[in-house]
Amino acid sequence: MEEHRNGECQCLLSVLDKAERGPVIDQRTFDRILINRKINELVEKHDIQWDQEVMVPHDENLADRLFEAGMALALDAGVYCIDTKRRMIWNAEELEQALRTAPPEEVLGTGKDSVTLYPRRPGDDIRVAVAGGPFGIPVPEDLFVPMMMSYAQEPLIDIIDNASLITTHGRPIRAASPWEAVACWQEKSLIFEVLERAGRPGMPIGCAENAPSAIGELASTTYGGFRPTDWHHNSFVSELKTTYAELTRAVHYSHTGCHSHGFYNPIYGGYVGGPRGVAVASVAGLILMRACYGVTTMNAGPSHPHLSCDTHPDLLPAQALAFQALARNTRLLIANFERPVAGPCTRDILYEVAALTIASVSSGVSLVECVQSARGVEVAHATGLEARFAAQVTHASEGIHPGDADMVVRSLVAKYADGQKELRKGKPFDEAYDLDSLQPTAEWERLYEQVIGEMRSEYGLKVLPG
Amino acid sequence: MQNTDWEALQEGLLSSLLNGETEGALSLTRETLSLGTEPVEFFTLCITPVLEEIGNRFQRLEIYLPEMVEAAEIVEMVNAQVIQPAIDSAQEGKSPSQSPSTKGKVLLATVQGDLHDIGKSMVALMLKVNGYHVSDMGIDVAPSDIVAQAKENDVDIIGLSSLLTTCLPYMKDVIDLLDGVGSRERYSVMVGGAAVTPEFARQIGADAYGSTAAEAVVICDRIMKHRMPIS
Numbered sequence: 001m002e003e004h005r006n007g008e009c010q011c012l013l014s015v016l017d018k019a020e021r022g023p024v025i026d027q028r029t030f031d032r033i034l035i036n037r038k039i040n041e042l043v044e045k046h047d048i049q050w051d052q053e054v055m056v057p058h059d060e061n062l063a064d065r066l067f068e069a070g071m072a073l074a075l076d077a078g079v080y081c082i083d084t085k086r087r088m089i090w091n092a093e094e095l096e097q098a099l100r101t102a103p104p105e106e107v108l109g110t111g112k113d114s115v116t117l118y119p120r121r122p123g124d125d126i127r128v129a130v131a132g133g134p135f136g137i138p139v140p141e142d143l144f145v146p147m148m149m150s151y152a153q154e155p156l157i158d159i160i161d162n163a164s165l166i167t168t169h170g171r172p173i174r175a176a177s178p179w180e181a182v183a184c185w186q187e188k189s190l191i192f193e194v195l196e197r198a199g200r201p202g203m204p205i206g207c208a209e210n211a212p213s214a215i216g217e218l219a220s221t222t223y224g225g226f227r228p229t230d231w232h233h234n235s236f237v238s239e240l241k242t243t244y245a246e247l248t249r250a251v252h253y254s255h256t257g258c259h260s261h262g263f264y265n266p267i268y269g270g271y272v273g274g275p276r277g278v279a280v281a282s283v284a285g286l287i288l289m290r291a292c293y294g295v296t297t298m299n300a301g302p303s304h305p306h307l308s309c310d311t312h313p314d315l316l317p318a319q320a321l322a323f324q325a326l327a328r329n330t331r332l333l334i335a336n337f338e339r340p341v342a343g344p345c346t347r348d349i350l351y352e353v354a355a356l357t358i359a360s361v362s363s364g365v366s367l368v369e370c371v372q373s374a375r376g377v378e379v380a381h382a383t384g385l386e387a388r389f390a391a392q393v394t395h396a397s398e399g400i401h402p403g404d405a406d407m408v409v410r411s412l413v414a415k416y417a418d419g420q421k422e423l424r425k426g427k428p429f430d431e432a433y434d435l436d437s438l439q440p441t442a443e444w445e446r447l448y449e450q451v452i453g454e455m456r457s458e459y460g461l462k463v464l465p466g
Numbered sequence: 467m468q469n470t471d472w473e474a475l476q477e478g479l480l481s482s483l484l485n486g487e488t489e490g491a492l493s494l495t496r497e498t499l500s501l502g503t504e505p506v507e508f509f510t511l512c513i514t515p516v517l518e519e520i521g522n523r524f525q526r527l528e529i530y531l532p533e534m535v536e537a538a539e540i541v542e543m544v545n546a547q548v549i550q551p552a553i554d555s556a557q558e559g560k561s562p563s564q565s566p567s568t569k570g571k572v573l574l575a576t577v578q579g580d581l582h583d584i585g586k587s588m589v590a591l592m593l594k595v596n597g598y599h600v601s602d603m604g605i606d607v608a609p610s611d612i613v614a615q616a617k618e619n620d621v622d623i624i625g626l627s628s629l630l631t632t633c634l635p636y637m638k639d640v641i642d643l644l645d646g647v648g649s650r651e652r653y654s655v656m657v658g659g660a661a662v663t664p665e666f667a668r669q670i671g672a673d674a675y676g677s678t679a680a681e682a683v684v685i686c687d688r689i690m691k692h693r694m695p696i697s
Binding site for chain 1: 632678
């Protein structure tokens, strides 16, 4: 154990050294040359392309070439540290070691509420874990507990991820201030109350959502606070950038034995370019998050520049292919991240969620993260029901091959794609759920049942009760 | 200049901008002006529509941010090396702020505590290609620095961006500071970013809210149309 800890410590120190000693580079140059130009070269060199009609590519050779392209980007670009203005560079052996030492499985939570995540390959019928929650959607203080209860009471949700509070004890929350720490402690108190009421005290919590800087996380992941068995967050700033704050989180997680999850959002139309560039950047980003932060689960949730979603038809194949590339060539515990345009109480949200879920599970993800509804920007527009739906579709998709998933996803996309530009945000939690019973309204329940019926009758999915 | 084939000129300039051909754009501009075309006319009838087309192509995602960056940089060089000198020599004594090259001056910043940059960069580019002079202060910018820079740059519009709800109070701080120093009326403030909503914009007294880069252009056009000159 001591040797293992010493090894981890040395690895962490070497990462921090890279932030201090790597070559100095202007951020603009990093973005334009090492990200954009390099990605363009790699896309051509590795012939990363697919038929635009295809939503779930199923070409194993293409997936493997994408992995090579992603690895090449990871080696050539590295990670840019915004604070030191230096490029953190890994050699091939270091990256391969980071991948080799990824855990063969991961247990989150405790006791009866724990969940085990396993690496999967495309088409596997291994059980996929489900992280359900609003994923940081802003919510008034008085709605936090009822909203989070709507997730905690869903038996198919294995990990719960918190909403963000709009205020803390009636005061505005300011990033990188003491208020962030206050908000995170309040978040912890409230979610622990939720889990007690739901009878799931050991359920792993995605946290701390009220921590845009390291302050909140460091303040609240300690004695009496969030636990090592919870699901803590690290992230890259787009594209492939880190900060002292994120590296500080990584140090804290390493020394407190916390499980940590990395997320990275390549921006479609930004420096990564189009969908092919999104695919390459996603692969590189997940490899580099493993190397840089030592995360054990990770997701890339690319963002459409105008719609802020990741369910746009241009982005589905990019994500599916990136998942396949990583699932075929590593044992990383990769996740998707579901950020539809539509919100609760719309049919569209269910179609968007179903499309991305089926594409992701068939492509080899170990974890589905659901749902940052209504693009994550509308106050309190999230409910447990869309997460339940996503979980049901997740398990119904286990064992489906990407080639078989493609026709299903194409059909689903046809149902929602044209409507995405209308930004159908749906209804907030207190209009989509009865606040006394904490059950969906009749309207929302009816829509949900109709679409579940479609999943079964139209697509032949063996959707079990939630 | 009579009988100018503006369509051909636009096609030529567009091709140069999209292919990153700086010399091509400079040559085309110099040659056109040397044949008698007025610089303002060239800017209005060639450069402006070409930049709008570039913005439209980005909106349709036919091109991406790096192409827009490069196009904007080339146009800046064309303006600096060819158009502006031609205007200056033809209209001696005219101040730069009266140049037809600028619809207005915009200061952009991602507010304190927030490190997200790319969305704001897209707004900056869209504004530039649509005729605005843009100063971008970058990320994690303190409210006091924004107010100071707005004054120093003598801008018309302050654009604030944030992806994080916990950084929204810093947007309000900017407006409160402007009130505090008696400069609120001098600047129009527009806010945007994933964390921002129209309701929040109204609550803090912002002049406008925009949800996309294209919308930012529409907003700035509307603001500049109605903006009274500060005496």
